Amino acid sequence: MIIKTFEINKKIFDKQNFFLIYGENNGLKKEIIEKLKKSFKGNIENYDEAQILNNNESFYEKLFNQSLFDKEKILVIDRCSEKIFEIIENILEKNLTDIKIILNASVLEKKSKLRNIFEKEKELIIIPTYKDTSITLLEIAKKFFNNYKISISHETINLLVNRCNGDRG
Numbered sequence: 001m002i003i004k005t006f007e008i009n010k011k012i013f014d015k016q017n018f019f020l021i022y023g024e025n026n027g028l029k030k031e032i033i034e035k036l037k038k039s040f041k042g043n044i045e046n047y048d049e050a051q052i053l054n055n056n057e058s059f060y061e062k063l064f065n066q067s068l069f070d071k072e073k074i075l076v077i078d079r080c081s082e083k084i085f086e087i088i089e090n091i092l093e094k095n096l097t098d099i100k101i102i103l104n105a106s107v108l109e110k111k112s113k114l115r116n117i118f119e120k121e122k123e124l125i126i127i128p129t130y131k132d133t134s135i136t137l138l139e140i141a142k143k144f145f146n147n148y149k150i151s152i153s154h155e156t157i158n159l160l161v162n163r164c165n166g167d168r169g
Contacts (some may be wrong), residue, residue, distance in 0.1 A: 002119055003127050008035055016125050017096065018088070020080075020118045022105040023129030027169025032127055033076060033102055040100050042072030049079050056087060063091065063099065073099045080105040085113045092117075092124075131166025140168055 003011060005028060019036060021029050037044060052059045077084070080103045091101065108115040118126035141157050
């Protein structure tokens with residue numbers, strides 16, 4: 001199921017366990033991942049796709065072994081690509097309910113298997129992140145400087161916005 005970035009605050013993700021966040025706006029992806037982490041309870045574990053692909057047996061062991069102390073796990077997998085598709089497919093078949101998996105991917109093509117499976121299934125959430133417009137970046141910069149009570153000229157803010165190249169990070 002496709003969720004727009006502005007809908008994240010309105011939705012409650014209690015029943016969904018798999019999230020794919022993809023796109024070219026790294027700053028927005030970080031914000032979304034932090035919001036998701038805060039809305040879930042459990043132990044947070046960070047992985048890189050290369051770690052999982054190089055040693056997927058130990059990853060499966062950690063994934064399927066349940067702890068007596070932690071009821072839920074939150075796995076954040078960074079730098080995902082098409083290579084992780086088979087592993088995600090295997091995890092989906094197991095139908096795990098106490099594990100939340102957040103996949104952080106760069107730009108995925110329309111024909112991507114990973115993207116297609118997340119778009120078609122209702123229990124899977126996909127969140128695309130696109131480049132921010134200069135107007136959005138201008139508003140973000142103004143809010144930031146106002147919150148920290150920093151006086152800055154409008155020209156300097158415009159210069160910052162132009163250097164951002166559509167990424168709020």
